[in-house]
Amino acid sequence: MHSLLERAQVGEPLAQSLLIDSLKTRIEKMAAYFGRRCGVDADDLVQEAWIAVLEMLPRLDMSVGSPEQHLLKRARWRILDTIRFQRRRQHLALSDLQLENTIHIDPQSSIDIARLLEDLTVIQQKILRALMEGYTWREVADIVGCTSANVAYHVRRIREAYVRLEYGE
Numbered sequence: 001m002h003s004l005l006e007r008a009q010v011g012e013p014l015a016q017s018l019l020i021d022s023l024k025t026r027i028e029k030m031a032a033y034f035g036r037r038c039g040v041d042a043d044d045l046v047q048e049a050w051i052a053v054l055e056m057l058p059r060l061d062m063s064v065g066s067p068e069q070h071l072l073k074r075a076r077w078r079i080l081d082t083i084r085f086q087r088r089r090q091h092l093a094l095s096d097l098q099l100e101n102t103i104h105i106d107p108q109s110s111i112d113i114a115r116l117l118e119d120l121t122v123i124q125q126k127i128l129r130a131l132m133e134g135y136t137w138r139e140v141a142d143i144v145g146c147t148s149a150n151v152a153y154h155v156r157r158i159r160e161a162y163v164r165l166e167y168g169e
Helices: 002-009 013-038 042-059 067-089 113-119 122-132 137-144 148-167
Strands: none
Touching: 002 013, 002 042, 002 067, 013 042, 013 067, 042 067, 113 148, 122 137, 122 148, 137 148
C-alpha cells in the first residue's frame, strides 16, 4: 500500500485509480453512516470526502503514521465540516414561524424620533442609528463592541420604547 500511495502522490493515473478503488468502500460507508445519523445526503458527503482525499494526496507525509489512515481521517473531517456547514444553513420556513406576538412598526407613523431617542440608552441609540444606516446585526455588534445576542436584546428594548410612544402605553 505504501508504494501505491507514493506512486499516486506523484500523479501516476493507474496508482491514483487503484488508491481510489481501495478507499472507495470505506469512504462510502462513512458517508452513509454520517448521512443517516445527521440527515444529510450521503452522495454530497462522498463528494466532499473525495475532495479532501485528492487535495491532501500531493501533500501527504509518508513518514508519519499510516498515510492511508491519514487520508481517511481527512475525509472524515471534511464530512463533519460539511455537516456543520449545512446545519448552520438550516432555517425555518416562514409558514412555520409563529407571528402572533410580532409587532409591526409602521414607517409612516407620526412618532417623534427625537422623543424616542430620549427614552433610549446611549448604546441603544448607537444600535438604532447603525441599523437605520443599513448595517446587519453582526456588523452592529462589531461596531458597538458586543455580541449579536446583545444587539437582539437591545432591539427588543428599542421596539418596546417605540410601542410605548406610539400607543401611549
